[in-house]
Amino acid sequence: METKANTDFIDLLKRANRTIIDEPDNLGGIYKVIHELHSLYAEQCGVTAGNITDDDIMLPSGKAVSTIKAAHCLLEFQRTAVFVRGIYKAVCRLKADFPSQTIHILYAGCGPYATLLTPLVALFSPSEIAFTFLDINQVSLDAVKRMYDRQNLSEYIKAYICADATTYKIPEGTTVHLAVSETMLNALMKEPQVAVMQNLIPQLPPLALFVPAKITVSANLLDLNEEQRSRMAGALPRRIALGGVYTISREHYTTPQPVSFRIPDKVYDYKTVFLHTHIETYGDEVLTDYQCSLTNPKMITGVGEMEGKHITFNYLNGEKPGFIHQWG
Template sequence: METETDTGYFEVLKRATQTIINEPGNLGGIYKVVHELHAVYAELSGVSAGNITDDDIMLPSGKAVSTIKAAHCLLEFQRTAVFVRGIYKAILQLKADFPSQIIHVLYAGCGPYATLLTPIAALFGPSEVNFTFLDINQVSLDAVKMMYDRLNIGEYIKACICTDATTYKIPTDTTVHLAVSETMLNALMKEPQVAVMQNIIPQLPPKALFVPAKITISAQLLNAKEEEKGFTTAGYLPQRILLGEVYTISMQHYATPRAATFRIPDELNGFKDVFLHTRIQTYADEVLTDYECSLTNPKKIAGAKSMEGRQLTFNYLSGETPGFTYEWESN
């Protein structure tokens, strides 16, 4: 039977979700409600985003973060909000495209809170959406199952599967309308986001969606003084030199990255450091850009001083430590 305490927990979830969805410009309010969600999730799951005392799991395709590290992801409030709003908009589209079906969402790398999907339970009933949770860590799956049971929303869960999302095969008698996976670091380094998308996307039916819808990596030359001015002067956009797009992965384009070569200008004029920038479109107009969360912090790759006029080539390495390597044209 649902208790008064359980009802109170779900009311916190509803209020927080409404703030995230309806008040995208209210960053202070979103920060507050995300921390309120963490208090509820930690209480109900037994996992808190405190001191990290557990270990990551190393896979053939990259690093799967530990249960406590996965819990920490929730507290990056802007990241959480942009993903949740993107998923909400994707489900609205899918409900229009599949009007007579329950929208089935596959969450690869759900962590202990199913951070990006749990708010959806406050927006749609179990006759509208249901979830399959995948995680390589059984501790995370046990935590999210306990949390859902205590929130009295266990009926949303279609399945919980402990497996590697880079090799998981969707059963032939199962339709997945939306796949969600946020298994990445900035510049697509170390974690298996590319491998997860390359495995899951080809298994989805026509009109199905994937969140994030698009991830773009670009190479740019930065000037430290310009970047500092961007932090200290309201509304100022730091000047940069765009070298070009290194890689984009999406529902339509998910092949392994090819080599990308760029020429360094003959004069740097203070723009002497090469960075990789990450832009994440979760869905529709929901986008994360530079410095909005750890996933989009520009990543320094190399200094370009004394490399004027030289060619710089990026290659993507898959495997246990995925990510982009670089090589300068030899003299």
């Protein structure tokens, strides 16, 4: 039997889902329900997206953000909404592909709220979906377990695992239908998204899905004044496109190779090189420029006297992953 607390919890999730999934253009409504979810989650698990007082965890493959920083990710409402909608569509696809199976979802880097999966408990029963929550931070795992236990949602959980998602091995005989990991910053800097995808994707069965389905990094020359004017006017700014730097997806997850671009002989006012990040969570659910911190353009360098020269980008794995550049 549902407790009153559990009923209130599910009712808010249902209302949030109606807004996030059914009203994707209702940004004001989405902002409101996301903040209501934060208040609910914080009350239940004891972690609030307030002042950051805890430390990140530094891994050989990059930075794993602290528990409070992970909680803050929820409040980037467009980011949360686009991921939730993409995951919902991915689950619907998987239910059609595997009609007689419980869809098992591995959430790598779940944080204290399991932000991207928790709304699903108001849409699907434990016989339809099951979760494995994985995080390198035991504090985050303890928090999300506390919330799920208090809300009588433990039937959805297959396992809580404290491990590094860049090295974690899915147990033999375990089928994962969907893997989810949002462990990244703009331009794939500092955090281990690439390493996580390169580790988990090869372990998935052929019809399994990964969210985000595709991340693309491209290089452009920008006029900073025009960028600001265009944003204020709600218009698309003019840019000089250099080209694609790297794409990682369910199908293509090889290590980034060096890529070079020739700077035009005349750049006019487009004098700054930026990297842009485009994220397809699943299907037509995408995050583009300025919608959240993950897709804010990343300034790399000024062109200076380098018109007509080549700029080469190379991706470095390790404790500080990301793209470096050199002129040639």
